[in-house]
Amino acid sequence: MDIHEPMSKLPDQPLTVVGYAGVLRDLLPVALWRTDAGGRILEWSLAAQDVLGHLPEDLLGRDVRRTLVPEGNWELAEQLSRRVLAGETVVGTLPVRHRDGHFVAMEMWICPSADPQGETGVMAIAVETSAVLRMRDSLAAMEGLFTQSPIGLAMLGPDLRYQRVNDALARMNGVPAAGHLGKRPTEVVPGVNVEVLESLMREVLQRGEAMVDVRGTGRTPAEPGRDRMWSCSFAPLLDITGRRLGLIASLIDISDQEEARSQARRAEGRFALLADAGARIGTTLDLRRTAEEVVQMLVPEIADSADVQLLEEVLGPDEAAESGKGMVRRMAASFPEAGAPTATLVAGTTYQVPLGSVYERVIADGRPMDLFRSDLPTLFPGTGPGDGRLRDYLGSRIRCARLVPLVARGRALGAVVLTRMRDREPFDELDKVLIDELVARAALNIDNARMYTGQREAALTLQRSLSIAALPEVTGLELTGRYLPASCHEVGGDWFDVIALPDGRTGLVIGDVMGHGIHAAAVMGQLRTVVRTLARHHVPPAGMLHSLDAAVADLGENEMATCVYAVHDPVSGDCLIARAGHPPPAVVAPDGAVDFLDGSPGTPLGTGCAEFRAERVPLEPGALLVLYTDGLIEARGRDLDEGMRELAIALRYVDRPLEDTCDRVLARLLPSAARDDVAVLLARRSPRRAAR
Structure with a gap:
């Protein structure tokens, strides 16, 4: 029990309406009952009926102390009654008997009230203590959330104009909180997809149902040079009659998380691609088929084109190694774009690698190399009939290229050339790591196929001879x-x-x-x-x-x-x-x-x-x-x-x-x-x- 000091006297103003108290009907039911000077119950509100279960016809005319007060509190109740009848108003927390017999802790405001005979009776206004605590905590949480939360919060009226904005949202938008009031989102952050968001807000108001995790994207004055993304949720504010008072909007900046998720999805996709490569590359020990499998793994998932080239000296027998020095043979290639000069890029073609060229450096050093627009024509420095057209194509349509050496068991076998078109982003670091890993695995499969092909040819030759x-x-x-x-x-x-x-x-x-x-x-x-x-x-x-x-x-x-x-x-x-x-x-x-x-x-x-x-x-x-x-x-x-x-x-x-x-x-x-x-x-x- 918690009895506070008496409050000042309140005027004796009997209520004219007994029942639910307007907006408090759902949030905090206020129970009210009155007694005459002798302690008999004269009035029992509907809210009291809801909270304590007693029906008015069961209580009216009965002694309030014996009906509602625990026996152990009768003396205390008598003391409080004498103080109230003497003209004091007191507040306190007291247990009240429920209809089913258990006791409900209630915070009460007990004040004097005139009874029908003109004598002084008692009026009790009470709320369930747990409900008060919940409301107090909820209000404190809401105020704390609105003032301290890193989540952007706003209250908007039915006309979708800001009524209140917290500091977090003001920082997100790069506009002071006062600069929001009375304005619509389209006036505050025109660089965001607010037309779509306002349409969804109107739908929330019309349907009276919340909408969660709507994506807002665009740029705000806070960071005009960077695209951001927000998770937006809208909930309607309705009064007891269902009238739309407006809505609450909450915004969470998920730009970094979304970028991290995007990177994670990319990483998962790359791991899946590597696992898939282990199952799809090297399905046979046929050299050309293995090279084709490499190209199929790279295009179009990672690159717009891929070209697998092997040194002639590693393809032929030992006695032919010297004659093929510096020559490369295209084992497989894919240039899916319609304008590509594919006639010069067919599998099986060979050409001499010019001394000092980019291609020669990649193979000699055994390290990948990236090329961009101005360097791309150096990939094919030949003077054949189609080489000029190929260089023009590379310079005009290709954004970037990556050359990766095929190295297996310490020996350079050739290289893989990958390109991306102008309408695609250049290879980033994750792309490069994936490409290099795929090519490294492919090199082992190609080398296995190469050695197997050589051994098989030798075995067949031996078998035929025997x-x-x-x-x-x-x-x-x-x-x-x-x-x-x-x-x-x-x-x-x-x-x-x-x-x-x-x-x-x-x-x-x-x-x-x-x-x-x-x-x-x-x-x-x-x-x-x-x-x-x-x-x-x-x-x-x-x-x-x-x-x-x-x-x-x-x-x-x-x-x-x-x-x-x-x-x-x-x-x-x-x-x-x-x-x-x-x-x-x-x-x-x-x-x-x-x-x-x-x-x-x-x-x-x-x-x-x-x-x-x-x-x-x-x-x-x-x-x-x-x-x-x-x-x-x-x-x-x-x-x-x-x-x-x-x-x-x-x-x-x-x-x-x-x-x-x-x-x-x-x-x-x-x-x-x-x-x-x-x-x-x-x-x-x-x-x-x-x-x-």
Whole structure:
């Protein structure tokens, strides 16, 4: 309880209207009740009913102390009543009983009031303490916000003329607060999009609904040389009848935050672009395709044009390096503008880099360089038919360019030239960081593609040099064979060979070196040479595999291969066959029955186990011997046993031409691209027995 000192006497002015007090109806309901000289309730206001719940018909004529005052405060209530009846007015905070039994703390103004009999009674004007505190805090907060807040605040009338402006808004607009009063926003800050804002304010007044986070943009006298941005919110001011009194406007300068968000969005976009570049550049090991992917990442997201150029000396073989010194070749380019002289910028064109030119300095120093309008023609100093037109185009349509060297593993490979048109801002620092990072990543992908292309060409050359151009004609056998690499970009170590031996017999060999690429092809070539050499010295199949095992072991611990070597005798028709960890050959009888050899499989070459045994397999006239590598029968979702069953089905029709049989086998077992290299060798015994 908080009882204050008595206030001075107030004139006895009974209220003529009891109920809600105008504008206080919603903000601060004021409860009023009166008693006669004996303490009986004579009047109970509607506001009192709302706050305390008691209905007038339940209270009128009842003792106020017993009805509303807690029992513990009866003595205090009696003291206050005597003071008021003596003519004093007191204020205090007292608990009052609510209809449901709980007590409500209320701040009261208790004063004398004449009752109907002309005696002195009591009138209490009370407000709920919590509501008073809320209003006090709200008013203090509003005043503090309006006078101290960094947010720009203004009150405008229904005619959208300023009625009050805080100092923060005055500073934003560069106009004193007094200079706003009585004026419309269009008169104070004409450099801002105030026509749009005033239209929105009128909409707020008409609809009676607030509008939040409307963007204001433009320049004010505070900073006439810089564009600013504000987050504006408008809320209507309405009286109890709904009449539009005006509106409250709040403005927050978000220029710096918006710029920071813009930079953050740009940074996020750049990170996303870098991540995308990792997925999109280098999808193949094709050099030209990789260069095209680089251009597609740069245009039009970062630049209006991009030109990827590589030094001829890094593209050709070593012996051609000197002849291509100082020459560059355009690998990919994009000049999307209609007026660009693209005829001189097609991929595949080459030109000599002039000594001392910008291009030469960029490649030699390995550092990026920026060029602007007057320097742009130096990018293409040539004297060819289209070079003059190209220089004119650069000087008239291009705003800026950035040259970035392609450097990978410490070696300059060429450069990427990017440009932006006149209607676009020059590259900023964030752009340059992104460009340089993208080009650095692209350089590694291009270098990988370049090295792979060189290695692949070398492997293909080696493989072609080691492969047999055509199968020989041998006694007693009809032959055909196929080699299918896993992809056109990669070679492996699968091979087969047919060797005509000096005594009329025939050596048949098929093998699979672990791995791919030039190394596997080189190992395959060595094994093929060993087989051919030893075969002509009449080394039997088991001995052949022993020798090959030692040869593979000599190449290193990580080398491994599988192999089948067979020797066919045209007189007996028999084949002596030995295996080294290789899938079992298939034998197809003239009636179409298919059997897979179940003799000793042996161990792969290079393991050092050297467990090889030969198996004699008779071939009837018209029978077919099928040698193959595991790539034929292995596939995703298919095990070896299933692959062998599929092979047996494909081999049933043994009486057809051998080429057709081979095609049927490949079509059935390899309906799509194989995951591994495949080699197949088919040998069919001639129908007639050969004479010795």
